[in-house]
Amino acid sequence: MTNHVHLLLTPQRADSASLSMKHPGQRYVQYVNRSYRRSGTLWEGRFRPC
Numbered sequence: 001m002t003n004h005v006h007l008l009l010t011p012q013r014a015d016s017a018s019l020s021m022k023h024p025g026q027r028y029v030q031y032v033n034r035s036y037r038r039s040g041t042l043w044e045g046r047f048r049p050c
Contacts, residue, residue, distance in 0.1 A: 011017045029042045 009017045009020070032042060033039055
């Protein structure tokens with residue numbers, strides 16, 4: 001499968017793995033917000049199917 005990545009992490013502290021995934025997620029949301037001239041979280045509001 002080439003559509004995702006698996007990571008095998010051995011953290012030194014209990015919160016190291018979650019913090020290392022938090023940073024790229026925040027950067028991605030900033031990128032999307034700049035690209036589409038929007039603000040806020042990526043998944044704000046209720047889910048509304050078409």
